[in-house]
Amino acid sequence: xxxxxxxxxxxxxxxxxxxxxxxxxxxxxxxxxxxxxxxxxxxxxxxxxxxxxxxxxxxxxxxxxxxxxxxxxxxxxxxxxxxxxxxxxxxxxxxxxxxxxxxxxxxxxxxxxxxxxxxxxxxxxxxxxxxxxxxxxxxxxxxxxxxxxxxxxxxxxxxxxx
Amino acid sequence: xxxxxxxxxxxxxxxxxxxxxxxxxxxxxxxxxxxxxxxxxxxxxxxxxxxxxxxxxxxxxxxxxxxxxxxxxxxxxxxxxxxxxxxxxxxxxxxxxxxxxxxxxxxxxxxxxx
Numbered sequence: 001x002x003x004x005x006x007x008x009x010x011x012x013x014x015x016x017x018x019x020x021x022x023x024x025x026x027x028x029x030x031x032x033x034x035x036x037x038x039x040x041x042x043x044x045x046x047x048x049x050x051x052x053x054x055x056x057x058x059x060x061x062x063x064x065x066x067x068x069x070x071x072x073x074x075x076x077x078x079x080x081x082x083x084x085x086x087x088x089x090x091x092x093x094x095x096x097x098x099x100x101x102x103x104x105x106x107x108x109x110x111x112x113x114x115x116x117x118x119x120x121x122x123x124x125x126x127x128x129x130x131x132x133x134x135x136x137x138x139x140x141x142x143x144x145x146x147x148x149x150x151x152x153x154x155x156x157x158x159x160x161x162x
Numbered sequence: 163x164x165x166x167x168x169x170x171x172x173x174x175x176x177x178x179x180x181x182x183x184x185x186x187x188x189x190x191x192x193x194x195x196x197x198x199x200x201x202x203x204x205x206x207x208x209x210x211x212x213x214x215x216x217x218x219x220x221x222x223x224x225x226x227x228x229x230x231x232x233x234x235x236x237x238x239x240x241x242x243x244x245x246x247x248x249x250x251x252x253x254x255x256x257x258x259x260x261x262x263x264x265x266x267x268x269x270x271x272x273x274x275x276x
Contacts, residue, residue: 025246077266078246078266081266101167101170102164102165102166102167102170104165104166104170105166105167105170105173105174108174112177122264122266126203126269126271127205128201128205128271130262130271130273131262131264131271133188133260133261133262133273134261134262135181135184136180136181136182136184136185136188137181137185137261139177139178139180139181140178140181140182140185143174143177143178
């Protein structure tokens with residue numbers, strides 16, 4: 001594969017992730033406790049499986065920057081909360097891939113780490129540990145959302161031809 | 163192809179079990195004689211209320227107005243001036259099903275006094 005083709009595909013994946021992220025935040029209401037499905041994580045899983053963790057980090061970084069720029073909240077509190085969540089989920093996916101974990105397990109762990117990352121930033125920014133009360137229900141919800149993203153990512157990976 | 167390996171199923175089941183135990187533990191930890199506090203970013207208590215008394219409070223946050231409805235021992239954020247309304251979507255909180263309600267744009271959170 002030529003470099004141009006590689007980068008073009010990565011940027012198309014990033015563009016898809018940005019679109020999914022914005023459409024989800026506009027049209028899909030959060031589930032219980034304000035948690036979202038995190039459909040953009042489907043793209044992270046697909047990128048990881050197709051091109052590895054470096055490519056996934058690049059796609060996620062573009063997604064966080066562009067999606068928050070378009071939403072008008074770049075470098076605000078919500079941006080840092082979201083960015084930390086994405087970073088933690090990417091880190092979890094990288095380690096899961098390194099250890100040869102299944103896609104389903106990786107997706108669930110990544111969803112949990114996403115929630116944990118966000119809670120840690122909120123606790124750090126506001127200097128209060130009260131928010132960690134949210135962690136147990138968030139873990140249960142993340143297992144559910146992680147499974148949903150896995151099912152969709154698997155279906156896409158079965159059909160995708162690059 | 164199997165969905166997950168055996169050790170992965172064990173880890174997921176363990177996490178689920180731990181989270182469930184934590185929820186049950188928190189459920190019994192919250193005594194129903196504690197006050198509910200609304201705290202701002204500077205950790206100042208802007209309001210404290212007894213959820214046993216039905217009431218409707220209006221507070222001024224960093225972004226706009228923040229309303230709290232207290233009914234039948236439960237409380238929730240409602241009609242909040244903010245861009246995302248996530249705090250409203252967190253729904254009802256109570257001693258039994260305690261969830262700290264967080265409104266980031268208004269820099270306010272509703273917690274049980276511990």
